[in-house]
Amino acid sequence: MRRAHFATNFTSGDGELTESALRELYAYPRHLPRPWIRTNFVCSVDGAVSVDGRSGALGTPADKQVYDTLRELADxxxxxxxxxxxxxxxxxxxxxxxxxxxxxxxxxxxxxxxxxxxxxxxxxxxxxxxxxxxxxxxxxxxxxxxxxxxxxxxxxxxxxxxxxxxxxxxxxxxxxxxxxxRRVLCEGGPSLFGRLAGDDCVDELCLTTAPVLAGGTAGRIATSPRAQVTAMTPAHILADSDGTVLTRWVRVPQL
Ligand SMILES: NC(=O)c1ccc[n+]([C@@H]2O[C@H](COP(=O)([O-])OP(=O)(O)OC[C@H]3O[C@@H](n4cnc5c(N)ncnc54)[C@H](OP(=O)(O)O)[C@@H]3O)[C@@H](O)[C@H]2O)c1
The missing domain is CATH 3.40.430.10 (Dihydrofolate Reductase, subunit A)
Incomplete structure (x- = not known):
């Protein structure tokens, strides 16, 4: 195990990501023989998917920028x-x-x-x-x-x-x-995502962790009647100066 230093700075300081660099980081695979199911979620540090039934309180400027970028790239x-x-x-x-x-x-x-x-x-x-x-x-x-x-x-x-x-x-x-x-962006919610994940139909997860604890009764980003473990690998990890962490996880190709 090692300490990771590979988070890319998002919107402040040296190496700030441009909008076009962000679009490249989130580009769909060029050739898609079938729909590519990308999902996007934001959650709190303690794993809440909503606050009082909605996700708005978890939003941050960096999350909004990625949210808009993902929409622009989707069919x-x-x-x-x-x-x-x-x-x-x-x-x-x-x-x-x-x-x-x-x-x-x-x-x-x-x-x-x-x-x-x-x-x-x-x-x-x-x-x-x-x-x-x-x-x-x-x-x-x-x-x-x-x-x-x-x-x-x-x-x-x-x-x-x-x-x-x-x-x-x-x-x-x-x-x-x-x-x-074929360039599919699934914005949730947890039941739909859980069902897709449980059926091994998710190719990618873009997950923002907002720099807040939320407590409450909100559930996880995925809920489904049965568990299904799918190996994922990080495509990138971005960090903003306010503590927002944005990750992109892609399904490990099956042999
Ligand atoms: N933090 C985030 O990024 C984020 C993102 C999305 C949602 N949320 C939050 O999640 C909460 C809603 O969660 P939810 O689980 O009720 O929402 P959901 O997954 O969006 O909706 C579930 C509904 O989808 C329909 N559905 C039809 N086929 C389905 C299938 N195969 N699998 C699953 N659902 C199917 C059903 O609606 P019918 O009853 O009409 O058939 C079901 O009741 C809200 O509080 C929202 O704010 C948070």
Whole structure:
């Protein structure tokens, strides 16, 4: 064991990372034969994923910068219905420069939000549908209440069936592939991430540790009925002067 001195300085002092260096550090693999599932979370030093039911109190400037960078690089932002309900999700916003960079690299100017909701249990009047410049996607299952499904379609959603009785991880990844969405950014929450991790479907985790203790009753970043150990290797570790630590973990390639 050795003391690690490899954390890269983030936003202050010598060696400050530029925005373009940050985009390179978080670039998706160039050739993707299937969807690459990247997840992004922030937690407190003591492991809380939220404070009073939301993640806002854990945010820091460096976390926000990486959050925005990851959105700019993604074809789609996948999120569980619990997070959409808790955080009142609206559509992705990207500034003019970021939109231009996306267009120049052959991407759409904005990634859609794609919500995983087995019950199609979303408010058709919420910001998800009312405050977005791009059509949101809802991944649901064949068993979902047809009335709720048609309400969401009428609210402007592209509804995609990705399973019979539940949205399975395989069903979700296959549906993303069929839509041509391979640079996937999953923003949680813990149930969706836990399910994907439990099914060995996570390629990468970007994890910010915010420099706070939070206590409380909040859970971990992943919860699932059964454990699944997946070997991960650090791609980089960044540190900001306020104590924020940003890590990028990639699944060890399987032989
Ligand atoms: N710190 C962070 O970075 C961060 C990130 C995200 C969320 N959060 C926090 O996490 C909390 C929400 O956690 P959560 O676990 O309830 O949210 P979640 O994972 O976003 O949502 C769970 C819901 O997703 C739907 N779902 C459908 N298929 C699923 C599948 N295969 N696996 C899992 N879920 C599926 C279900 O909704 P239906 O019932 O509609 O079918 C389920 O109730 C909030 O407090 C939020 O602030 C924190």
């Amino acid at each position: 789609v932002v996948v999120v569980g219905a619990g997070t959409v309900r808790a955080e009142d999700y609206g559509g992705v916003r990207i500034g003019p420069d970021g939109r231009q960079r996306r267009i120049e690299s052959g991407m759409s100017d904005l990634p859609p939000i794609a919500v995983v909701s087995a019950r199609a249990h979303l408010d058709p009047h919420s910001r998800l549908f009312a405050d977005t410049d791009v059509t949101p996607i809802v991944f649901t299952c064949a068993d979902a209440d047809p009335g709720k499904v048609s309400d969401l379609a009428n609210a402007g959603a592209r509804v995609v069936t990705a399973g019979e009785h539940e949205v399975t991880s395989t069903g979700l990844v296959t549906a993303l592939d069929e839509l041509g969405l």
